[in-house]
Amino acid sequence: MADQLVWMSTPHMDPAxxxxxxxxxxxxxxxxxxxLAQRPVTSADPPGTVAAALPAAPPTAGxxxxxxxxxxxxxxxxxxxxxxQHPGFFGYFPANASGPSVLGDLVSSGLGVQxxxxxxxxxxxxxxxxxxxxxxxxxxxxxxxxxxxxGGGVIQDSASSATLVATLAALHRASxxxxxxxxxxxxxxxxxxxxxxxxxxxxxRIAGLxxxxxxxxxxxxxxxxxxxxxxxxxxxADLAAGDVPAIVxxxxxxxxxxxxxxxxxxxxxxxxxxxxxxxxxxxxxxAAVCPELRxxxxxxxxxxxxCFDPHKWLLTGFDCDAFxxxxxxxxxxxxxxxxxxxxxxxxxxxxxxxxxxxxxxLGRRFRALKLWFVVRWYGAEGLRAHIRxxxxxxxxxxxxxxxxxxxxxxxxxxxxxxxxxxRADDDTNxxxxxxxxxxxxxxxxxTRVAGRxxxxxxxxxxxxxxxxxxxxxxxxxETADNLRSP
Amino acid sequence: MADQLVWMSTPHMDPAxxxxxxxxxxxxxxxxxxxLAQRPVTSADPPGTVAAALPAAPPTAGxxxxxxxxxxxxxxxxxxxxxxQHPGFFGYFPANASGPSVLGDLVSSGLGVQxxxxxxxxxxxxxxxxxxxxxxxxxxxxxxxxxxxxGGGVIQDSASSATLVATLAALHRASxxxxxxxxxxxxxxxxxxxxxxxxxxxxxRIAGLxxxxxxxxxxxxxxxxxxxxxxxxxxxADLAAGDVPAIVxxxxxxxxxxxxxxxxxxxxxxxxxxxxxxxxxxxxxxAAVCPELRxxxxxxxxxxxxCFDPHKWLLTGFDCDAFxxxxxxxxxxxxxxxxxxxxxxxxxxxxxxxxxxxxxxLGRRFRALKLWFVVRWYGAEGLRAHIRxxxxxxxxxxxxxxxxxxxxxxxxxxxxxxxxxxRADDDTNxxxxxxxxxxxxxxxxxTRVAGRxxxxxxxxxxxxxxxxxxxxxxxxxETADNLRSP
Numbered sequence: 001m002a003d004q005l006v007w008m009s010t011p012h013m014d015p016a017x018x019x020x021x022x023x024x025x026x027x028x029x030x031x032x033x034x035x036l037a038q039r040p041v042t043s044a045d046p047p048g049t050v051a052a053a054l055p056a057a058p059p060t061a062g063x064x065x066x067x068x069x070x071x072x073x074x075x076x077x078x079x080x081x082x083x084x085q086h087p088g089f090f091g092y093f094p095a096n097a098s099g100p101s102v103l104g105d106l107v108s109s110g111l112g113v114q115x116x117x118x119x120x121x122x123x124x125x126x127x128x129x130x131x132x133x134x135x136x137x138x139x140x141x142x143x144x145x146x147x148x149x150x151g152g153g154v155i156q157d158s159a160s161s162a163t164l165v166a167t168l169a170a171l172h173r174a175s176x177x178x179x180x181x182x183x184x185x186x187x188x189x190x191x192x193x194x195x196x197x198x199x200x201x202x203x204x205r206i207a208g209l210x211x212x213x214x215x216x217x218x219x220x221x222x223x224x225x226x227x228x229x230x231x232x233x234x235x236x237a238d239l240a241a242g243d244v245p246a247i248v249x250x251x252x253x254x255x256x257x258x259x260x261x262x263x264x265x266x267x268x269x270x271x272x273x274x275x276x277x278x279x280x281x282x283x284x285x286x287a288a289v290c291p292e293l294r295x296x297x298x299x300x301x302x303x304x305x306x307c308f309d310p311h312k313w314l315l316t317g318f319d320c321d322a323f324x325x326x327x328x329x330x331x332x333x334x335x336x337x338x339x340x341x342x343x344x345x346x347x348x349x350x351x352x353x354x355x356x357x358x359x360x361x362l363g364r365r366f367r368a369l370k371l372w373f374v375v376r377w378y379g380a381e382g383l384r385a386h387i388r389x390x391x392x393x394x395x396x397x398x399x400x401x402x403x404x405x406x407x408x409x410x411x412x413x414x415x416x417x418x419x420x421x422x423r424a425d426d427d428t429n430x431x432x433x434x435x436x437x438x439x440x441x442x443x444x445x446x447t448r449v450a451g452r453x454x455x456x457x458x459x460x461x462x463x464x465x466x467x468x469x470x471x472x473x474x475x476x477x478e479t480a481d482n483l484r485s486p
Numbered sequence: 487m488a489d490q491l492v493w494m495s496t497p498h499m500d501p502a503x504x505x506x507x508x509x510x511x512x513x514x515x516x517x518x519x520x521x522l523a524q525r526p527v528t529s530a531d532p533p534g535t536v537a538a539a540l541p542a543a544p545p546t547a548g549x550x551x552x553x554x555x556x557x558x559x560x561x562x563x564x565x566x567x568x569x570x571q572h573p574g575f576f577g578y579f580p581a582n583a584s585g586p587s588v589l590g591d592l593v594s595s596g597l598g599v600q601x602x603x604x605x606x607x608x609x610x611x612x613x614x615x616x617x618x619x620x621x622x623x624x625x626x627x628x629x630x631x632x633x634x635x636x637g638g639g640v641i642q643d644s645a646s647s648a649t650l651v652a653t654l655a656a657l658h659r660a661s662x663x664x665x666x667x668x669x670x671x672x673x674x675x676x677x678x679x680x681x682x683x684x685x686x687x688x689x690x691r692i693a694g695l696x697x698x699x700x701x702x703x704x705x706x707x708x709x710x711x712x713x714x715x716x717x718x719x720x721x722x723a724d725l726a727a728g729d730v731p732a733i734v735x736x737x738x739x740x741x742x743x744x745x746x747x748x749x750x751x752x753x754x755x756x757x758x759x760x761x762x763x764x765x766x767x768x769x770x771x772x773a774a775v776c777p778e779l780r781x782x783x784x785x786x787x788x789x790x791x792x793c794f795d796p797h798k799w800l801l802t803g804f805d806c807d808a809f810x811x812x813x814x815x816x817x818x819x820x821x822x823x824x825x826x827x828x829x830x831x832x833x834x835x836x837x838x839x840x841x842x843x844x845x846x847x848l849g850r851r852f853r854a855l856k857l858w859f860v861v862r863w864y865g866a867e868g869l870r871a872h873i874r875x876x877x878x879x880x881x882x883x884x885x886x887x888x889x890x891x892x893x894x895x896x897x898x899x900x901x902x903x904x905x906x907x908x909r910a911d912d913d914t915n916x917x918x919x920x921x922x923x924x925x926x927x928x929x930x931x932x933t934r935v936a937g938r939x940x941x942x943x944x945x946x947x948x949x950x951x952x953x954x955x956x957x958x959x960x961x962x963x964e965t966a967d968n969l970r971s972p
Contacts, residue, residue: 062865379548
């Protein structure tokens with residue numbers, strides 16, 4: 001191609017330099033992935049180490065080659081990272097990267113289009129709509145979530161944002177359509193289990209309900225799942241007090257233990273009282289690509305909205321949350337604002353989707369591309385293989401735990417998170433976690449189950465194999481040998 | 487490197503394939519940029535064209551090479567895009583891409599780390615803090631916005647989200663700290679000019695104020711800037727009615743005409759009444775990297791928060807909004823939620839920044855990398871050259887308009903947006919816009935100035951040169967020749 005074309009009015013990186021530097025960055029990433037397992041998962045450096053290694057002021061002249069930045073990445077940034085793609089990363093939930101996703105997102109950066117309206121880049125909107133319908137098919141979601149029915153899907157940055165827009169649509173419904181104009185003019189209430197994600201409280205706070213507007217519902221002590229009877233009692237108490245129940249957020253796969261709230265019972269209660277049901281399956285939703293794991297989604301037909309994060313366990317890089325609504329008009333009605341500069345014939349025809357009305361920000365990146373690259377490269381079978389691998393590795397780890405009398409598995413592990421603990425006090429378990437993490441070979445996190453300190457091992461990195469699971473177990477078992485209960 | 491390493495438990499794209507496909511994608515982008523000027527800026531295809539060209543169901547088997555997806559990109563996606571990086575793209579405000587930004591973001595995708603907490607990837611947080619301090623220096627922002635003072639900066643996805651978090655912090659302050667718990671328990675009010683961005687209304691709605699909670703303040707008919715006297719009158723009327731003024735959003739560079747609200751007067755009013763002042767400089771803030779344009783930021787020392795979008799006019803790809811607060815504790819206090827699974831020693835020491843408490847979502851991508859690549863490649867002088875080029879090209883266009891008696895420039899053009907119209911009725915101007923856009927050579931948008939239909943030409947694409955400006959003008963002038971006023 002005509003790389004020598006004089007095409008710019010001020011000095012910019014020309015296509016020839018972009019090719020050269022781009023190949024170098026691609027190679028750098030491939031090298032990073034190849035050598036990742038040899039690095040410590042986490043950094044042991046104290047706060048301020050990275051900042052202290054950087055100049056206090058930006059460069060005046062510029063012109064630094066990309067290779068100079070890559071060298072600083074290597075020497076300054078990498079030692080200060082927690083490596084989420086490391087095969088020994090078992091913390092939180094995974095945040096998958098994959099080659100196809102990285103390349104799809106690279107195309108998005110290169111195109112630099114902005115899909116706030118259909119008219120501002122029609123293909124950006126239409127590819128997203130098609131991809132969300134594809135995902136709905138892959139997961140066998142209720143038909144009304146499809147764009148060809150009354151609903152539709154949209155990519156949000158995160159499940160936090162999905163919960164927030166669901167909350168807003170729910171308030172609009174609960175107010176009888178007044179909320180958009182009058183705001184919070186009564187006491188609205190949101191319900192979720194005590195293990196509902198912190199983003200549910202945050203969404204309620206952002207929406208103006210306050211933390212007091214959240215009703216934390218008790219869970220079954222065995223399953224850690226929301227108790228429908230407690231939900232009903234809370235709703236009835238609020239109604240009796242003159243408050244307005246607006247939204248119930250149920251979870252498929254809680255952050256703490258991957259508990260599954262009983263959607264059939266919860267859904268029936270929501271239907272009875274006309275309350276919006278949002279289902280947060282941020283991590284575990286990906287499991288629904290496997291038919292044998294779809295039991296976890298039983299009752300989803302009651303949901304008004306649903307989300308899961310392809311960026312957690314479905315090989316698509318952050319940020320990519322897949323959010324569906326059963327009735328798109330309710331969502332759009334709640335969120336639309338139409339200033340003059342966004343008026344256009346396509347929008348006014350009603351024949352197109354303007355995704356800005358489905359989310360908090362106005363602007364939007366072409367995120368469907370990374371999902372498109374992932375689904376085409378892996379296909380349905382490849383995605384299922386990844387999920388099945390995670391579940392099998394989790395089961396393998398749980399077997400090791402169960403085979404050692406010093407340990408116990410503290411919760412069911414239907415997906416790829418295993419919660420376990422030493423049969424010892426909380427401090428000993430905390431010491432075990434700190435000791436294994438300090439080796440830099442693994443990174444685990446903790447939670448509390450029935451009040452007791454519990455370790456969490458979440459599988460999901462594409463690089464994690466049986467050998468890494470066995471190594472993690474050996475490390476835990478040997479470290480436990482060296483710990484003395486106080 | 488050892489690309490042959492058996493490192494994965496299920497089939498994933500191995501490093502060798504990633505190198506090969508990655509080079510192909512980089513080359514594809516370079517080719518796209520090189521040939522971009524030859525494409526129509528916008529698509530003429532009707533709604534549904536792209537969707538109809540895609541399979542109705544996802545592939546089962548997978549294994550499609552990246553090249554197959556690139557071929558479909560070429561044949562299906564590109565014809566359906568509005569090309570925001572095209573030299574003839576003059577719509578909205580620019581959304582800059584640049585080589586260094588694309589490569590910095592590629593590194594972010596490849597690392598796949600998640601910086602919700604300092605502890606979840608320390609370098610992700612520390613590089614961001616340093617970059618935001620660099621930008622504050624580059625733009626000579628008030629000292630208290632620096633992390634070394636009482637404030638600090640954070641990257642948001644968009645100015646919409648920046649306005650939202652500013653609104654939330656303002657509500658927390660206005661409520662005397664009750665808001666976080668009790669929610670919206672009184673009538674709070676937000677103020678902005680009638681030309682304030684639609685995201686201000688949307689933020690107020692999301693926060694539970696409702697559209698009724700927004701007080702649109704009149705503007706000066708000449709400058710299109712907010713009238714401080716009208717602001718004071720609105721505040722006093724609300725106070726008299728028992729309502730609580732919570733936030734004023736002033737704009738540097740309105741979307742409609744790049745009007746600049748008088749910050750010194752507005753700031754003094756906010757200080758007098760203790761109202762949070764947020765300054766939205768989404769597009770025009772980038773101009774502050776040029777000392778000769780900093781007059782536009784006079785009075786910023788009054789601001790409690792400020793944002794601009796490097797993804798608009800500072801060569802950093804979407805999404806990258808730079809948001810600062812003068813007192814970080816107010817923001818954090820409003821937004822923090824601390825569930826057990828996020829507790830860690832570093833956070834509890836108080837020695838680190840956890841950016842999750844500065845934004846709506848929990849998760850966050852390593853967006854500082856693209857900004858780092860941009861600032862190092864361009865340097866301060868390169869960034870200034872880009873801004874100056876845009877201003878000079880805008881001036882050049884405005885001169886052409888002024889030299890033709892049939893046209894008039896309808897607003898001051900301190901940056902790179904020129905508002906202009908035919909001295910004819912609204913329908914004729916709308917017809918002119920439709921006709922030039924239909925050629926596919928340019929893409930302009932419209933607004934209303936003092937009620938009259940006005941065309942907007944916004945310069946900012948790195949590829950736009952004097953030749954493109956002259957070509958756009960010639961096209962407009964010739965098209966006007968062929969239009970008859972009804």
